[in-house]
Amino acid sequence: MRGTRRRKYVEAVLVGERLRVSFPAWMSMADARVAADELAERMRRRVDAETIDVAARARRLARAHGLPRPASVRWVDNMERRWASCTPVDASIRVSARLAAVPGWVLDYVLVHELAHLVVPHHGPRHAELVDRYPFAERARGFLVAVDLGLCNLAAEAPPGEAIAG
Numbered sequence: 001m002r003g004t005r006r007r008k009y010v011e012a013v014l015v016g017e018r019l020r021v022s023f024p025a026w027m028s029m030a031d032a033r034v035a036a037d038e039l040a041e042r043m044r045r046r047v048d049a050e051t052i053d054v055a056a057r058a059r060r061l062a063r064a065h066g067l068p069r070p071a072s073v074r075w076v077d078n079m080e081r082r083w084a085s086c087t088p089v090d091a092s093i094r095v096s097a098r099l100a101a102v103p104g105w106v107l108d109y110v111l112v113h114e115l116a117h118l119v120v121p122h123h124g125p126r127h128a129e130l131v132d133r134y135p136f137a138e139r140a141r142g143f144l145v146a147v148d149l150g151l152c153n154l155a156a157e158a159p160p161g162e163a164i165a166g
């Protein structure tokens, strides 16, 4: 029975264009609002991410920059503190769905960084040298640092060749 079922978690369902969010009874309105915003943001990212074929992008970058071809590249939703990760042993790469919102040249930088881990698993001069084959590496690093510091909006468009406003 629907009406009598006890709800334990926040649930979100996309109904057409609208996100319907349900809450457990113990949750305060203020907490519910925060949770709803978070869910809406997650949902938006997932939709954005689905429009980007991150695996095809990574294969193209691997070819272009002489890096190994990854076995799998996929978006993940549960990576809040890191942008991406790589497991060299099975050549798999996971990319935070947060990056669906950044300009393509920044996403590509992150992919090249992870692809370079297929050659050099750790950070260091040899890894950096591979990453710097990507022409916008320095600029993309700046962009991501600014996002981390809250200095710039994730979705701010700043094509290479133009200054990134703080």
Ligand SMILES: [Zn+2]
Binding pocket: 113, 117, 123
């Ligand atoms: Zn790394």
